[in-house]
Amino acid sequence: MIPRIRSGTGATGSSQARGIRSNPSGASSATSAFFPKEELKTFSQFGTRLIGHPNNKVPGIEMNTGALGHGLAIGVGMALAAKRDGKDYRVFCLMGDGEQAEGSVWEAAMAGPHYKLDNLVAIIDRNRLQISGSTEEVMGLEPLEEKWAAFGWHVVSIDGNDMEQLVRAFEAAPSIPGKPTLVMANTVKGKGVSFAENVAHWHHHVPNDEQLALALAELSAAIESYEQEGLVR
Ligand SMILES: Cc1ncc(C[n+]2csc(CCOP(=O)(O)OP(=O)(O)O)c2C)c(N)n1
Ligand SMILES: [Mg+2]
Secondary structure, eight states, rough: OOEEEEEEEESSEEEOOGGGGGHHHHHHHTTTTOOOOOGGTTTTTTTOSOOOSTTTTTOOOSSSSSTTTTTHHHHHHEEEEEEETOOOOOOOEEEGGOOOOOOOOHHHHHHHHTTTOOTTEEEEEEOOETEEEEEEHOOOOOSSHHHHHTTEEEEEETTTTTHHHHHHHHHHHOTTTTOOOOEEEEEOOOTTOOTTTTTGGGEEEEEEHHHHHHHHHHHHHHHHHHHHTTOOO
């Protein structure tokens, strides 16, 4: 079953490393009644608070993002605060794979196991692309899972486009007491939109009217088939 996903912080802490993901976070904030859905129409326009990166002027968003590499350090702080305050919430931090080129990610990667933050789950969107092309050409990351394991994380590798696998990985954490979990979510960028799949420049590109119509048709057809299979509630 595909569960509803809430963005922002609440009973479950969530830290977003990936600023460019402001589209879905804005949409889910609106549907979670943080602000009226109408406001989504102002996205990226002059004077809007939906500026293209999550920022703390948007209700439900506590941290600004945009500069890569800060999310995990914030997540470590939130998870450490939970431990110190005796709270039982968990913290989820979504990072990009291109983001792994930032040194600050690895400082936070050291701190997670050091403070035994088994209430922390970091996810890497391993789509093998970053803004200007292949991650392995821009800054080689492999062997990435081994690096995280060597830093003391419990590493779980899944198909990140499969919602069931994601939910299972999140529910299973923490598997090893004292160890934070790293979910390597192997994904296809632009999945489900034929012309955008695996194409780096869709990191940040505005579709024209035809592309928008095609994307909506393809995604609607996919949602319909999920509904028929009983996979969406
Ligand atoms: C500190 C910092 N350096 C560089 C950039 C420019 N930049 C924006 S997105 C990006 C690539 C991110 O790649 P990835 O995290 O894999 O995101 P994807 O393209 O897969 O969505 C870069 C280098 C930035 N935002 N912050
Ligand atoms: Mg990427």
